[in-house]
Amino acid sequence: VDVSKPLLITLTTDFGYRSPFSSIMKGVIHEINPNARIYDLTHGIAPHNITECAFVLLTSYSFFPEGTIHVSVVDPGVGGRRKAVAIETERYLFVGPDNGIFSWALEKEKIASEVEITNPAYMRTPVSQTFHGRDIFAPAAAHLSRGVAVTDLGSEVESLVSIPFPHPTREHNTVIGEIIYIDTFGNLVTNIRPGENEVVKGVTIKNLTVMKLSNTYRDVAAGEITAYVGSFGFLEVGKNLGNAAESLCAEVGDSIFVVI
Amino acid sequence: VDVSKPLLITLTTDFGYRSPFSSIMKGVIHEINPNARIYDLTHGIAPHNITECAFVLLTSYSFFPEGTIHVSVVDPGVGGRRKAVAIETERYLFVGPDNGIFSWALEKEKIASEVEITNPAYMRTPVSQTFHGRDIFAPAAAHLSRGVAVTDLGSEVESLVSIPFPHPTREHNTVIGEIIYIDTFGNLVTNIRPGENEVVKGVTIKNLTVMKLSNTYRDVAAGEITAYVGSFGFLEVGKNLGNAAESLCAEVGDSIFVVI
Amino acid sequence: VDVSKPLLITLTTDFGYRSPFSSIMKGVIHEINPNARIYDLTHGIAPHNITECAFVLLTSYSFFPEGTIHVSVVDPGVGGRRKAVAIETERYLFVGPDNGIFSWALEKEKIASEVEITNPAYMRTPVSQTFHGRDIFAPAAAHLSRGVAVTDLGSEVESLVSIPFPHPTREHNTVIGEIIYIDTFGNLVTNIRPGENEVVKGVTIKNLTVMKLSNTYRDVAAGEITAYVGSFGFLEVGKNLGNAAESLCAEVGDSIFVVI
Numbered sequence: 001v002d003v004s005k006p007l008l009i010t011l012t013t014d015f016g017y018r019s020p021f022s023s024i025m026k027g028v029i030h031e032i033n034p035n036a037r038i039y040d041l042t043h044g045i046a047p048h049n050i051t052e053c054a055f056v057l058l059t060s061y062s063f064f065p066e067g068t069i070h071v072s073v074v075d076p077g078v079g080g081r082r083k084a085v086a087i088e089t090e091r092y093l094f095v096g097p098d099n100g101i102f103s104w105a106l107e108k109e110k111i112a113s114e115v116e117i118t119n120p121a122y123m124r125t126p127v128s129q130t131f132h133g134r135d136i137f138a139p140a141a142a143h144l145s146r147g148v149a150v151t152d153l154g155s156e157v158e159s160l161v162s163i164p165f166p167h168p169t170r171e172h173n174t175v176i177g178e179i180i181y182i183d184t185f186g187n188l189v190t191n192i193r194p195g196e197n198e199v200v201k202g203v204t205i206k207n208l209t210v211m212k213l214s215n216t217y218r219d220v221a222a223g224e225i226t227a228y229v230g231s232f233g234f235l236e237v238g239k240n241l242g243n244a245a246e247s248l249c250a251e252v253g254d255s256i257f258v259v260i
Numbered sequence: 261v262d263v264s265k266p267l268l269i270t271l272t273t274d275f276g277y278r279s280p281f282s283s284i285m286k287g288v289i290h291e292i293n294p295n296a297r298i299y300d301l302t303h304g305i306a307p308h309n310i311t312e313c314a315f316v317l318l319t320s321y322s323f324f325p326e327g328t329i330h331v332s333v334v335d336p337g338v339g340g341r342r343k344a345v346a347i348e349t350e351r352y353l354f355v356g357p358d359n360g361i362f363s364w365a366l367e368k369e370k371i372a373s374e375v376e377i378t379n380p381a382y383m384r385t386p387v388s389q390t391f392h393g394r395d396i397f398a399p400a401a402a403h404l405s406r407g408v409a410v411t412d413l414g415s416e417v418e419s420l421v422s423i424p425f426p427h428p429t430r431e432h433n434t435v436i437g438e439i440i441y442i443d444t445f446g447n448l449v450t451n452i453r454p455g456e457n458e459v460v461k462g463v464t465i466k467n468l469t470v471m472k473l474s475n476t477y478r479d480v481a482a483g484e485i486t487a488y489v490g491s492f493g494f495l496e497v498g499k500n501l502g503n504a505a506e507s508l509c510a511e512v513g514d515s516i517f518v519v520i
Numbered sequence: 521v522d523v524s525k526p527l528l529i530t531l532t533t534d535f536g537y538r539s540p541f542s543s544i545m546k547g548v549i550h551e552i553n554p555n556a557r558i559y560d561l562t563h564g565i566a567p568h569n570i571t572e573c574a575f576v577l578l579t580s581y582s583f584f585p586e587g588t589i590h591v592s593v594v595d596p597g598v599g600g601r602r603k604a605v606a607i608e609t610e611r612y613l614f615v616g617p618d619n620g621i622f623s624w625a626l627e628k629e630k631i632a633s634e635v636e637i638t639n640p641a642y643m644r645t646p647v648s649q650t651f652h653g654r655d656i657f658a659p660a661a662a663h664l665s666r667g668v669a670v671t672d673l674g675s676e677v678e679s680l681v682s683i684p685f686p687h688p689t690r691e692h693n694t695v696i697g698e699i700i701y702i703d704t705f706g707n708l709v710t711n712i713r714p715g716e717n718e719v720v721k722g723v724t725i726k727n728l729t730v731m732k733l734s735n736t737y738r739d740v741a742a743g744e745i746t747a748y749v750g751s752f753g754f755l756e757v758g759k760n761l762g763n764a765a766e767s768l769c770a771e772v773g774d775s776i777f778v779v780i
Contacts, residue, residue, distance in 0.1 A: 268550060270543070270547075272540075277537060299543060299546050299547075299558075300543065301540055301543045302537060302538060302539070302540050302543060303537070304536075304537045304538035304539075305538075316539075316540050319540060319544075320540040320543060320544050320547070323544045323547035323548050323551070323654070324547035324550065324551070325547070325550050325551045325554065328547075443539045443541075444534075444535055444536035444538055444539040444541070444567070445567055475599065475649045476598070476599035476600075476649035476650050477599075477650070478597065478598065478599040478600040478649070479599075488649065488650070490648075490650055490651075491648040491649075491650045491651030491654065491655075496650075498650075501568055501596055503567075
């Protein structure tokens with residue numbers, strides 16, 4: 001990563017929009033680097049939901065310019081033994097707790113350095129027990145955006161906590177996957193990436209079976225539910241002009257069966 | 261529009277704040293124009309609600325400096341036949357689906373060009389079937405902010421989809437209007453713009469009749485409901501220190517009768 | 521405050537994220553100062569809740585760089601007799617209605633000037649009766665960010681409306697406080713700042729008694745409730761990996777008893 005030019009910093013948290021936690025992080029970053037340019041990726045991750053955070057980062061991080069610093073604070077283990085880490089890949093920087101939130105994005109990246117943030121010179125002191133976003137992660141990102149090297153923040157770690165991506169399984173001609181994310185519109189995003197040459201003969205979710213893939217939910221009548229490959233590249237189930245999650249009472253983790 | 265200087269880009273969508281869709285658009289814009297300055301107008305439009313989007317744009321767009329690029333993606337027809345369009349007026353640029361969301365703002369503007377976005381050089385490819393905000397509208401806006409001419413994005417169209425503003429009707433001494441928007445505070449914004457010389461003798465909404473206009477909801481006692489001309493120039497019904505929509509069980513589309 | 525260099529402007533309101541009110545303020549600011557850099561502190565203050573706003577400002581304002589202009593519009597008295605004010609302290613500027621929202625932050629600041637904003641040269645005219653954020657406060661902040669002196673906005677006032685911070689009381693060995701804020705995670709923030717040398721022997725809130733302070737909610741088992749000094753420096757009651765407010769049916773204003 002070339003840190004000689006001004007870099008973007010994104011924030012992804014479960015802090016919500018009512019409390020000032022994410023804004024405080026922005027103030028801390030600006031105090032250290034007045035030229036920082038900060039964007040909210042989202043602060044609407046469900047509280048403590050590490051896999052939702054991992055998925056949102058996976059689907060978003062690479063749309064930002066190379067060199068962007070992605071700070072993410074979904075941190076149920078704050079104040080405990082989990083490490084604070086900074087990771088440099090060939091294209092991006094990631095800063096946050098070492099609890100797996102970066103796992104799925106990092107699977108697509110070539111890692112250059114993985115460091116535990118321990119250098120107090122780059123922290124706000126005293127460090128609180130409950131708000132490392134303010135005291136460790138925001139300062140670390142701000143210093144990185146000024147050109148501090150990742151390796152100045154602390155020592156390399158041997159490995160990071162990794163949560164496995166829940167890959168679908170296959171039994172004969174059936175791929176068995178699950179709902180991995182439900183978007184704002186109630187579209188059900190699954191963990192299945194249909195192969196180029198596979199013809200889908202049926203998709204079953206909850207009590208509904210869809211006989212073939214559409215190009216988009218628009219291909220069916222208003223109010224009808226269909227399956228299609230969504231904008232993230234995953235198989236999705238959605239309702240044209242409606243909310244599939246509500247209609248099907250579907251939740252993250254529910255199974256989906258795809259006959260090919 | 262003079263596009264030689266750095267321009268603001270605003271985003272208005274129904275993407276909500278939980279999913280990363282609007283943030284992905286920002287990443288895409290920055291990748292193309294690192295100097296872009298992006299503001300969220302709102303991402304809280306009700307899903308697929310074209311008229312709410314039209315109203316929010318009408319009441320907001322002209323407070324931004326001339327040259328601002330207003331990108332709006334409330335797009336129930338994504339992936340279908342609706343056009344992707346860019347519109348240049350004497351003062352602003354608008355980018356989004358051709359479904360009427362810009363109608364009410366454009367009634368106040370002098371149009372210079374209306375173009376269907378078809379030039380793949382200014383899109384992310386392949387273009388997904390479900391997320392034109394990322395693949396068409398964000399790139400178009402980013403290129404416009406770098407000085408690309410609207411007419412480079414595609415060919416002029418003869419006309420845009422237009423949704424009529426729901427003007428009030430009049431029967432004898434009664435103006436019959438409707439609630440066109442309910443704001444965060446539960447104030448009921450109507451489609452009626454009282455004339456300078458008209459004396460309002462009574463406002464009836466749901467089962468409530470207010471005998472005269474106030475200057476503001478502050479002019480009545482706490483908890484009382486009154487009518488006044490709001491900050492958008494439309495007649496509003498609001499409750500001092502309370503929520504009129506909840507108190508009256510009022511919804512967008514409900515009728516209002518004004519005796520003058 | 522040195523206003524010769526570009527300054528940040530923060531916005532804190534009860535406007536929510538659905539209506540375009542806060543975005544309109546940003547447009548107005550940019551029209552006056554194209555170089556303004558604006559951050560949302562939060563727009564999620566409960567409608568008309570002056571003390572919540574005062575608390576959020578207290579806990580946030582000082583994390584922004586010196587010279588930041590904090591604009592806050594929680595303004596139940598808009599259009600009434602309350603003054604519009606701008607306050608300069610040794611470190612910051614504050615702009616908003618004179619209703620006490622700045623009281624708790626100002627207790628920590630050294631005040632240089634307190635001015636009633638009356639100069640129409642720095643307002644949008646005509647000034648609406650219901651949206652001073654757009655017509656008075658945003659323009660005032662924008663002009664301040666361009667170097668206009670606070671004292672150019674109007675005349676000094678003798679005193680501001682002040683709401684007292686609800687300090688805890690003490691009876692023998694018991695400190696009696698209250699919940700002053702509930703954060704996104706349901707942690708209960710109280711008005712008690714435990715002294716350095718005080719050993720807490722018990723914390724009682726609702727029907728629950730906690731026998732000693734933890735360093736953080738992480739120090740207890742998942743699902744257990746504990747008390748600790750939070751990141752704002754106040755005593756908090758929180759649930760490890762859960763929501764204490766929901767578990768205890770706790771609300772702002774509820775009493776807390778601390779035996780020392």
